[in-house]
Amino acid sequence: MRREEARRAVFFDVDDTLYDHLIPFRKAVEQAAGGQRALGDFPFAAAYLRLRYHSDMLSLELGGAGAMEAGAATDYMRMRRFQLTLAEFGIPLTDAQAEAMQAAYIGCQYDIAMFDGARELLEELARAGWVVGLITNGAPRHQRSKIEAMRLDELIPRERQLISGSLGWDKPDARVFRHANELTGTLPENSVYVGDSWRNDVVGALEAGWRVVWFNHRRAERESAHEPTFEASSYAELRELLMR
Incomplete structure (x- = not known):
């Protein structure tokens, strides 16, 4: 797919980012x-x-x-x-x-309620022209069951629902994020990842050249010298960061 520099992508982690794990x-x-x-x-x-x-x-x-x-x-x-x-x-x-x-x-584990504002933000990002997707670690059937429980097929095409067990690479491997760019025709510098895990999400996406919103709703401590682009603790804060 041809890369378009102006095309913005935002991918979300699943566990403890879209719902309360x-x-x-x-x-x-x-x-x-x-x-x-x-x-x-x-x-x-x-x-x-x-x-x-x-x-x-x-x-x-x-x-x-x-x-x-x-x-x-x-x-x-x-x-x-x-x-x-x-x-x-x-x-x-x-x-x-x-x-x-x-x-x-x-x-x-499959009795899932999304965080307040999560579904609405995904819908708003898509309407605003963002390429919206998921990147999640886990076994395919296990993660697919969670995705289906949240009815995310209604919001995100399956080809943009990237599960590490199907890809062969786990976050924080930068190849996961590069694959997302190749798949969507986007560039790392125009891509944002939203996730709660310091090691998998913050470190992984930063080292792939992406911007990162650390969804630190549990007030966890930083584990390395990496610097997330932004930090948020709620979907209201996430919306302010992504939709401005």
Whole structure:
């Protein structure tokens, strides 16, 4: 496709960027622990960030998202991430307990509500002439189920819904972002990525030459000297940045 310098692209991460990924995590932990009262003042937000970290690291050990669709190794990784995460907060889990937590997590992961203003912003960006797309890490069927739960096919053509497990590259690999540019005929300097993960989204997109809006709604700490182009904590702030 011919590249057009004036053509603007904006791609979004999915998990914890378009919808609140903490909700299914919290439900799973509470369900497996016997309810919220049993956990007291457990720091769900901090634990969720550690679960994301362990998921990324274990996935890399197994060969990335392209190897993460199914199988014994994947089942072990998904169970083990809960053990590693909860252990950091003083809650050791047996294999059976971690498997029950993972089963509860999967059971509610597709009960998804987008962040307030997210759908409206995607629609407004498309009307304004932006090339709108998704770039998400994960196994194809798993991520596709989330995309369908949010009815994103109504807003974004499937060819612009890029899932790492189908591509063979995981964020932060710059090839993911270069592929998005080649696919849409856009240039890195005219492309914006919106995502919550410092390592995968901020670092990955910046090193591919894109501008980045760090969707830091969890007030996470920066992990390197990289400098996101903008930072936002809500879709109201995102709209002000992208539609001005």
